Amino acid sequence: MPIHQAFHRDMPDAFNLDRAGVWFSLCCGAFDPISLQIVALFDDINTRRDHYEVINDEPTRESFPKVVERIKTLHTHARSRDLSSIFPEGAALTVSYQGTNFELETLFDLVGWIFSVTGKTPDDATPANYYYPLVILYSQWCRTLCAKIEKEPQMVQITWFPQESIKRVCLGSNLDRPKKLRKDAARLKRFTMLHTDGLAEEAELVDHYTGDGGQLIGHCAETFPMLFVKSLGNTVTMTDVKGVAVKPFAALADGLPDKFAVPNTHELRTTLLEDPCDNCKVVLPRLGHINLDNFSIHNL
Numbered sequence: 256m257p258i259h260q261a262f263h264r265d266m267p268d269a270f271n272l273d274r275a276g277v278w279f280s281l282c283c284g285a286f287d288p289i290s291l292q293i294v295a296l297f298d299d300i301n302t303r304r305d306h307y308e309v310i311n312d313e314p315t316r317e318s319f320p321k322v323v324e325r326i327k328t329l330h331t332h333a334r335s336r337d338l339s340s341i342f343p344e345g346a347a348l349t350v351s352y353q354g355t356n357f358e359l360e361t362l363f364d365l366v367g368w369i370f371s372v373t374g375k376t377p378d379d380a381t382p383a384n385y386y387y388p389l390v391i392l393y394s395q396w397c398r399t400l401c402a403k404i405e406k407e408p409q410m411v412q413i414t415w416f417p418q419e420s421i422k423r424v425c426l427g428s429n430l431d432r433p434k435k436l437r438k439d440a441a442r443l444k445r446f447t448m449l450h451t452d453g454l455a456e457e458a459e460l461v462d463h464y465t466g467d468g469g470q471l472i473g474h475c476a477e478t479f480p481m482l483f484v485k486s487l488g489n490t491v492t493m494t495d496v497k498g499v500a501v502k503p504f505a506a507l508a509d510g511l512p513d514k515f516a517v518p519n520t521h522e523l524r525t526t527l528l529e530d531p532c533d534n535c536k537v538v539l540p541r542l543g544h545i546n547l548d549n550f551s552i553h554n555l
């Protein structure tokens with residue numbers, strides 16, 4: 256069952272992208288039922304992994320309980336307005352993606368991992384009927400889980416590709432809005448993984464391509480999708496890898512008539528979406544024969 260269909264059927268409230276609705280439930284309820292629903296769904300996926308078609312790989316499935324536990328802990332912090340809930344102090348969580356271990360630190364990375372390993376991507380998936388709605392849902396749930404501390408990713412990204420005959424998605428977010436020290440620590444962990452995989456060079460720990468004041472490599476929402484794809488080796492044909500980055504503040508803005516619809520004008524695409532930055536234009540091709548046009552906001 257595609258992840259978004261399962262979610263829609265089981266918990267229509269979580270599909271309410273109306274910001275006013277979220278705030279209403281936060282202000283007027285003793286608790287926020289939508290974010291609790293999302294966490295309850297993660298629990299349900301954990302106990303019924305076949306039903307939700309979690310990737311059939313033992314190390315991935317073994318990681319599920321600890322990811323859900325960590326999300327619950329961070330969510331509890333967020334609900335008590337603890338600002339460390341997105342960038343927690345302490346160790347990152349070691350989590351498997353199809354047999355390769357990664358260090359996941361932020362709440363948004365953990366939720367992105369769940370989206371990346373849960374649900375069979377439909378054979379007829381397109382940006383319009385699956386990939387874009389899925390990344391919008393991811394954005395919304397990150398926003399909802401952290402609503403009490405008014406945090407959300409400034410950029411999210413979805414990458415999609417066939418792994419041999421199976422369609423896959425990977426989702427991630429950038430590292431915006433933590434305190435500088437926490438952000439630097441998280442970015443360094445990401446950079447180290449990129450460097451170990453040959454996707455970043457040592458000098459790029461401090462050198463970057465994004466101009467004065469630009470972000471360093473490891474910051475971007477593309478980071479975990481790139482690392483996950485790289486870990487799959489030659490089971491992925493790089494020319495088939497596609498993706499898009501989305502700006503949640505714009506894509507979930509009030510007044511947009513259908514937030515799940517792929518933006519269909521030049522103006523909307525430039526407002527809601529983002530082309531790979533100058534860092535990603537260097538790092539993405541290191542995966543192999545990547546076609547950067549497959550990541551253009553105008554080719555979605």
Ligand SMILES: [Zn+2]
Pocket residue numbers: 475476477531532533534535536
């Ligand atoms: Zn980038």
